[in-house]
Amino acid sequence: MRIADIEVEGPAAGRDPGLPNRTGSAAVPVRSYEPEGAAWATLVWAHGGSFMRGTLDWPEADWAARRFAEAGIRVHSVDYALASDTVKAPAPAADVAAVLRWAGAEEGPLVVGGASAGAHLATLAALAQADAAAAGAGRPVDALLLEYPTLHRVQRLDPELDAATAALPAQRRFDAGRIADMYDSYLGDAAGAAAAGAVVAGELPAERLAALPPVVIVNADADDLRASGEQFADQLREAGVAVVETVQPGTVHGYLNRPHEGERARADAQQSIDRFVAELRRILAAG
Structure with missing residues (x-):
């Protein structure tokens, strides 16, 4: 496996994003993981951290990323x-979208995904890529991978959950106030x-979500x-998007x-x- 830290031109390149910055970065730091053999797909991946943390x-x-690369991605x-x-x-999502657009120049299937808040950003990036492809400025994403995503400001009630x-201890809980x-x-x-x-991805209408590629969701x-x-999986089905969802037994968020x-x-x-792969x-x- 070959690992390299690089920078990709960001959405704010050549302009002042102002304050607060709602545009994104001039240059987006990226860590790239190249598998030992020929890659059979390219995955743009966004960590979680409640939109505010993470490295x-x-x-x-x-x-x-190392595990995905070991699987040939x-x-x-x-x-x-x-x-x-x-x-x-939308600055964080714009950064992910910029890297996804850049990665679209590589050969082979193009995939985007992320964990928690990063899964939200990945979803928005996939929609941005679909818009660009519709305008003839790139190609659409082939799949979207979501690990224990957050996609709603107000999510539906689930008394059993x-x-x-x-x-659980407070740091593992996401009650309505924390969300x-x-x-x-x-x-x-x-x-x-x-x-x-x-x-907010989960607030988008069905006709907008219909632009998404097949989605795989793994929940805690x-x-x-x-x-x-x-x-969100139910919303995707209503929009006609293929979705597979599963729960990793005995786990908590993160x-x-x-x-x-x-x-x-x-x-x-x-x-x-392994499930994502x-x-x-x-x-x-199937595609």
């Missing part, structure tokens, strides 16, 4: 601009978000955000970021990667 060294970025892990007082939506997560705070921080003021075209088990992943906690943790993380092969073979 290319997080296991959710580095460990996961070229991976570009994106160090997108994190939401903060000076960075707001609430009961399953009630005993609202996360999206408020990401989006910033409503007027600025609307003017910049910032959207005892995870409040599982409600969002399952709700388990892909903790493969070194023990043998079971590594097995759960590896099984999820297997479903991706199936999608590409």
